[in-house]
Structure formats: structure tokens, C-alpha cells
Amino acid sequence: MKARFDGFEAKIRESFARQDIMRTLGAELVRVEAGAVEIVAPVLDEMRQQHGFAHAAVSFALGDSAAGYAALSLMEGPDEVLTVEMKINLLAPAQGARLHAKGHVVRPGRRLVVVGAEVWAETDGGAVQVALLQGTMIPVRPG
Amino acid sequence: MKARFDGFEAKIRESFARQDIMRTLGAELVRVEAGAVEIVAPVLDEMRQQHGFAHAAVSFALGDSAAGYAALSLMEGPDEVLTVEMKINLLAPAQGARLHAKGHVVRPGRRLVVVGAEVWAETDGGAVQVALLQGTMIPVRPG
Amino acid sequence: MKARFDGFEAKIRESFARQDIMRTLGAELVRVEAGAVEIVAPVLDEMRQQHGFAHAAVSFALGDSAAGYAALSLMEGPDEVLTVEMKINLLAPAQGARLHAKGHVVRPGRRLVVVGAEVWAETDGGAVQVALLQGTMIPVRPG
Amino acid sequence: MKARFDGFEAKIRESFARQDIMRTLGAELVRVEAGAVEIVAPVLDEMRQQHGFAHAAVSFALGDSAAGYAALSLMEGPDEVLTVEMKINLLAPAQGARLHAKGHVVRPGRRLVVVGAEVWAETDGGAVQVALLQGTMIPVRPG
Numbered sequence: 101m102k103a104r105f106d107g108f109e110a111k112i113r114e115s116f117a118r119q120d121i122m123r124t125l126g127a128e129l130v131r132v133e134a135g136a137v138e139i140v141a142p143v144l145d146e147m148r149q150q151h152g153f154a155h156a157a158v159s160f161a162l163g164d165s166a167a168g169y170a171a172l173s174l175m176e177g178p179d180e181v182l183t184v185e186m187k188i189n190l191l192a193p194a195q196g197a198r199l200h201a202k203g204h205v206v207r208p209g210r211r212l213v214v215v216g217a218e219v220w221a222e223t224d225g226g227a228v229q230v231a232l233l234q235g236t237m238i239p240v241r242p243g
Numbered sequence: 244m245k246a247r248f249d250g251f252e253a254k255i256r257e258s259f260a261r262q263d264i265m266r267t268l269g270a271e272l273v274r275v276e277a278g279a280v281e282i283v284a285p286v287l288d289e290m291r292q293q294h295g296f297a298h299a300a301v302s303f304a305l306g307d308s309a310a311g312y313a314a315l316s317l318m319e320g321p322d323e324v325l326t327v328e329m330k331i332n333l334l335a336p337a338q339g340a341r342l343h344a345k346g347h348v349v350r351p352g353r354r355l356v357v358v359g360a361e362v363w364a365e366t367d368g369g370a371v372q373v374a375l376l377q378g379t380m381i382p383v384r385p386g
Numbered sequence: 387m388k389a390r391f392d393g394f395e396a397k398i399r400e401s402f403a404r405q406d407i408m409r410t411l412g413a414e415l416v417r418v419e420a421g422a423v424e425i426v427a428p429v430l431d432e433m434r435q436q437h438g439f440a441h442a443a444v445s446f447a448l449g450d451s452a453a454g455y456a457a458l459s460l461m462e463g464p465d466e467v468l469t470v471e472m473k474i475n476l477l478a479p480a481q482g483a484r485l486h487a488k489g490h491v492v493r494p495g496r497r498l499v500v501v502g503a504e505v506w507a508e509t510d511g512g513a514v515q516v517a518l519l520q521g522t523m524i525p526v527r528p529g
Numbered sequence: 530m531k532a533r534f535d536g537f538e539a540k541i542r543e544s545f546a547r548q549d550i551m552r553t554l555g556a557e558l559v560r561v562e563a564g565a566v567e568i569v570a571p572v573l574d575e576m577r578q579q580h581g582f583a584h585a586a587v588s589f590a591l592g593d594s595a596a597g598y599a600a601l602s603l604m605e606g607p608d609e610v611l612t613v614e615m616k617i618n619l620l621a622p623a624q625g626a627r628l629h630a631k632g633h634v635v636r637p638g639r640r641l642v643v644v645g646a647e648v649w650a651e652t653d654g655g656a657v658q659v660a661l662l663q664g665t666m667i668p669v670r671p672g
Contacts (some may be wrong), residue, residue, distance in 0.1 A: 330520060333522075334493045334500060347476070349518055350477045350479070350518075356476060375492055375500065375502075375520060377475060377520045
């Protein structure tokens with residue numbers, strides 16, 4: 101997808117920096133392109149569920165954010181996006197060194213943007229897909 | 244729904260205590276009945292998104308856990324549950340003093356359990372529903 | 387929920403009558419109130435899947451329509467609604483004499499309406515819930 | 530994905546032929562491979578919603594079936610599959626000469642199979658994606 105306006109990367113990086121939860125998760129933006137954003141975060145002890153894996157909410161947080169910023173990358177000016185709804189299918193336990201979320205735009209729109217994301221658990225030896233997300237973002241004008 | 248076996252509350256409280264993420268969120272089990280579990284957590288600064296509200300992943304974490312434990316409350320003995328998939332619709336910004344998640348079982352089953360949850364943002368003056376979840380849990384035998 | 391304007395029942399009945407698929411399914415509106423609409427249809431031979439039950443798409447059609455008309459019941463004047471997204475959990479085989487879909491509004495809104503629906507399979511002896519739906523409707527102005 | 534056993538195409542074609550709803554929709558299997566199945570159907574007058582487009586339930590029926598048969602293509606012997614849950618995002622009105630559903634397996638498993646599907650509306654001049662589906666299938670042994 102082609103960027104339809106300049107400056108989207110700066111806008112996304114600034115928004116990301118304002119999200120306390122991304123800092124709490126140790127998350128980093130590793131790719132910011134028009135229609136595709138990727139986020140990586142370590143698997144932190146304090147985010148584990150009862151079996152010792154990262155809780156599904158961590159995969160949700162990273163996948164939802166990567167998808168939301170992918171939507172934002174195609175929007176002009178002062179817009180932000182909010183998640184309307186998100187569906188996550190969990191494919192495998194989130195274990196390993198880090199989680200890598202890859203968000204993309206399925207269908208851009210003026211009123212709504214349909215998005216998807218994959219989340220992969222990576223170790224130095226390889227990667228396993230742990231989640232698949234599909235959802236809807238809505239542009240909002242900051243009040 | 245009637246409890247089909249004794250001891251489910253102790254099993255759920257023990258499992259909950261093993262979840263590091265619940266401690267990180269400051270979450271507490273406030274109701275544990277057969278087929279219905281409720282969790283309350285404060286809205287923490289370190290879990291905020293860019294507009295200053297709790298990130299959708301916090302509502303997801305609490306709603307998913309309340310729903311999962313509601314499913315576990317109907318299962319015998321050593322079983323645990325994992326989330327197969329979860330859909331969340333976000334209804335309003337998660338602002339206020341605390342979030343209150345109410346999980347319930349829609350349809351128990353031997354192979355799969357269909358669950359739902361609501362998440363409410365509470366202040367001393369009232370409560371607003373911020374999320375609605377619908378998903379599927381699967382029983383697992385710890386290895 | 388209180389009706390916020392007059393004439394919603396006539397608007398819904400007229401829209402329903404224009405849906406060829408509802409006629410094909412033998413579907414009837416059996417309840418039209420502000421925020422709650424119910425539809426009943428027989429289990430037709432020509433809509434069966436390979437095990438002889440009604441195909442999941444029939445439960446989807448009825449539940450989605452009941453939910454969409456529940457949303458429309460709260461909208462003014464010339465508006466119509468379209469389904470943005472819908473999630474269906476299938477709970478039991480759709481067998482019996484007829485299917486009864488009950489749609490309701492979870493959260494009305496100017497830009498989007500969150501809805502839910504249940505579908506029950508009824509025989510003369512009783513009823514079994516066969517599906518649970520959760521989704522999002524968007525108002526559209528006919529062009 | 531590699532076929533793990535012989536005979537899956539015959540099994541799928543036989544199951545498809547037993548679905549009355551596929552005949553009612555005028556649907557045809559146009560591709561049957563291990564992990565990927567495609568179905569095409571005309572846009573029929575009797576399946577229209579109130580704006581004259583194919584009802585969302587038609588896209589659901591075709592996408593769900595393509596995804597389900599993609600799951601079945603990877604299963605041995607006498608197994609069949611049922612849909613546990615399915616989420617559909619509607620991207621554009623389903624208008625044109627025919628609908629083309631493309632189902633695939635995201636993650637095969639012994640207990641559950643995660644699947645996806647796209648539905649495209651085709652005319653002689655081109656194609657527009659009208660729906661995206663993500664869901665879960667469960668193997669069943671016919672009783």
C-alpha cells in the first residue's frame with residue numbers, strides 16, 4: 101500500500117511513546133510502513149499466566165497495537181484510531197524470548213478500517229505463530 | 244448453574260494466585276461461583292494507552308480470565324482451561340477508579356466451553372460497561 | 387429501551403419485506419420492539435448441511451437480521467443499517483421444527499451499534515440454544 | 530501444505546454433494562487441495578437483502594464451507610468437521626455475477642483446526658473482496 105500522506109511514521113512513533121502500557125511491556129516499534137506495522141516485546145515474568153507462558157492479553161496488546169498503528173499509517177493529519185472490536189485465535193503457548201506482532205490493513209475506509217495481525221513467539225532457534233487477530237478500527241479526532 | 248463437584252473455589256483461587264499478570268494488574272477475585280466468576284482491578288497508570296485510558300488489553304485480560312475461571316468452575320479435578328479464541332467489542336473508554344469483569348458460562352461441554360464476559364468501569368458515582376467478550380475455552384490436563 | 391421516535395415498527399416491517407432471503411427462508415418477524423427484534427423460520431430441507439441439520443448460515447442469517455433490526459429500531463427516519471462484523475458461536479446442532487432468533491442492542495451509538503443475538507431450535511416439546519452472536523452494525527443513508 | 534493421506538478430494542466432494550444448501554445456492558467446488566478449498570456460487574435473486582445485494586449469510590455460507598473443507602482436507606478417514614465459531618468482517622456489498630470463496634487452514638491440530646477464508650465478488654471485469662472470515666473447526670466422528 102502506498103502512503104497517502106507524509107509524516108505518518110513520526111505520528112505513530114509519537115503516539116506509541118505516549119502509551120504507558122507499551123513501556124510496561126518493554127515493547128518496541130521495529131517496522132513502520134504504510135499499512136504495515138511491527139512491534140517486538142520480551143516475554144516478561146510479570147506478564148505470565150499460570151502455566152508460565154505469556155498471558156493471552158500480552159499477545160492481544162501487541163497484535164491489537166500493531167494492527168491499530170497499521171490503520172493509523174493510512175490516515176491523514178490529526179486522526180487517531182480506536183479499536184472497535186478484535187477477535188483473537190490462540191494457536192500455541194506464548195513461550196520463548198520475545199513476541200513479534202505484525203499488523204496490517206485488510207481494507208482501508210473513511211469510516212472504518214479492517215485490520216489483521218499475527219503474533220509470533222521467537223527464540224534464537226526459530227519462531228512459532230501463537231496468535232491470529234482480525235478486527236476493526238475507527239478514526240477519532242482528539243477532543 | 245449447580246456445582247458438579249466440590250473444591251472448585253480452592254482450585255480457582257490457587258490457579259489465580261499463580262498468574263503473575265494478575266498480581267501485576269492488582270487484580271482480585273471478588274466472586275467465585277459455579278459458572279460465574281468476577282475479578283476487580285484498579286486502573287493503573289502503567290497500563291494506559293495514548294489517551295490516558297486503560298488499554299483494551301487490560302479489559303481483555305480481566306474479561307478473559309473471569310470467563311476462563313467461570314469455565315474452570317464447572318470442571319472436575321486436575322483440569323485447567325486455555326482460551327481457544329476470544330472476541331471483544333469495546334463499548335466505551337476504560338476510565339475510572341477500577342475495572343470489574345464478570346465472566347459466565349454460556350454452554351458447558353466436555354470438549355469445549357462457550358463463555359462470555361462483561362467489563363465495567365466503576366467510579367464511586369456509578370458504572371459504565373466498557374467491553375463485551377464472547378469466546379471458547381478448552382480443558383487441558385497439566386502435563 | 388425506550389423508542390426514541392415513532393414509526394420504527396413500520397420501517398422494520400417494510401425493510402424485512404424487501405429481503406428476498408427472508409422470504410426464501412420462510413422467515414417471519416414475531417416481535418418488534420425498541421431494541422429487541424425476534425424472527426422465526428422453519429428448518430427447511432433445502433437449507434440443510436451434510437448431517438441433515440440446518441446449515442450454520444441459516445442461524446447466522448436469522449440472528450444477524452434480528453440483531454440488525456434491533457439496531458434499526460433505535461434509529462431515526464430514513465436510516466438503514468449494515469453489518470460491519472459478526473461473530474457466531476455454534477452451541478448445538480440446529481435440528482427441530484423451527485429456529486427462533488432473538489436480537490438485542492448492547493450499546494446504541496451514533497456511529498456504531500453493538501448488538502447480540504441468540505438462536506434457539508424449537509420443537510413442540512422444548513427449545514435448545516443453537517447459536518450466540520455478537521457484532522457491530524453501522525447506520526447507512528440510502529443513496 | 531502436504532496432503533497427509535490419500536482420498537481427501539473424494540471425501541470432500543461426497544460431503545459437499547450431501548449439503549442441500551450448497552445445491553440451493555448453486556455452489557460448486559472449484560478447487561480442492563490439501564489445506565485450501567475454493568467454492569463459487571452465483572449471486573441469486575432469492576438470496577438478496579433489502580438493498581439488492583447478496584445477504585451476508587451467503588458470504589458466510591460459502592466462506593465457512595470453504596474453510597471447513599480446507600480443514601477436512603487434512604483429516605484422516607471417516608472424520609468430518611463442524612464449525613465451532615466463525616467471525617466475519619464485511620468489507621463491501623456483495624454485488625456482481627458470482628461469489629468466490631477461498632478457504633485455508635491457518636493451524637491444523639488434532640483437537641481443533643484454525644481456519645480462514647476470503648470471499649470475493651466477481652464480475653467479468655474484475656473482483657472485489659467482500660468478506661474476511663476467521664474461525665475454528667472441530668473434527669467429529671459420525672455416530
